[in-house]
Amino acid sequence: MIITFSLLVLLIFALLKKSWIWHIFHHEKVVYLTFDDGPQEELTQEILQILRQENIKATFFCVGDAAGRYPHLMEQIRQQGHSIGNHTMHHLNGWRTPLKEYLQDVQEAQTYLNARYFRPPYGKLTLCQWLKLRKHFHIILWTDISYDWSPKMTPERCFKRVKSAAKHGGIVVFHDNPKAADNMLQVLPQFIRMAKENGMTFKTFD
Numbered sequence: 271m272i273i274t275f276s277l278l279v280l281l282i283f284a285l286l287k288k289s290w291i292w293h294i295f296h297h298e299k300v301v302y303l304t305f306d307d308g309p310q311e312e313l314t315q316e317i318l319q320i321l322r323q324e325n326i327k328a329t330f331f332c333v334g335d336a337a338g339r340y341p342h343l344m345e346q347i348r349q350q351g352h353s354i355g356n357h358t359m360h361h362l363n364g365w366r367t368p369l370k371e372y373l374q375d376v377q378e379a380q381t382y383l384n385a386r387y388f389r390p391p392y393g394k395l396t397l398c399q400w401l402k403l404r405k406h407f408h409i410i411l412w413t414d415i416s417y418d419w420s421p422k423m424t425p426e427r428c429f430k431r432v433k434s435a436a437k438h439g440g441i442v443v444f445h446d447n448p449k450a451a452d453n454m455l456q457v458l459p460q461f462i463r464m465a466k467e468n469g470m471t472f473k474t475f476d
């Protein structure tokens with residue numbers, strides 16, 4: 271039986287276990303930009319170009335399946351000095367996947383990613399999954415999520431969701447996913463500009 275816990279419970283763990291999520295209450299002026307679900311042929315290139323122009327580093331939580339299809343993009347991400355995180359092989363929902371199957375999927379993704387960081391797709395893990403994975407990974411959630419992938423969102427609404435991180439710092443999620451492209455490509459430069467104006471520095475988890 272899969273034991274499920276709500277995000278609220280997991281956030282209580284966050285307070286107890288530093289490895290679950292980093293710097294949620296940090297006082298530095300730091301933004302951790304993260305991109306989930308990639309790499310994708312054209313979109314990843316566009317993100318990398320923006321990051322290069324702005325001279326900032328980010329973390330890409332990649333799906334192993336896509337990493338296997340686009341090794342040249344993985345190489346570019348690494349060469350530009352960004353960090354790579356594991357986002358499972360097939361973007362699995364932890365609450366709907368038995369423990370053994372989930373762990374095997376994460377391990378399969380490691381063949382392509384060799385990552386020290388892990389972010390569960392949908393932010394969903396069972397307690398057993400979490401206990402196993404924390405032995406091998408720093409598990410990273412987020413403080414601000416843009417919902418850039420949602421058809422209900424506009425760039426304005428996405429920006430509203432993340433702009434507090436541009437003022438106070440935090441871990442921000444965008445998606446390296448065609449569904450998110452229209453929102454993300456508009457909001458990302460706007461977010462970076464505002465964060466820089468507020469004196470933020472951009473870091474990876476390394």
Ligand SMILES: [Zn+2]
Pocket residue numbers: 306307357361391392
């Ligand atoms: Zn995802």
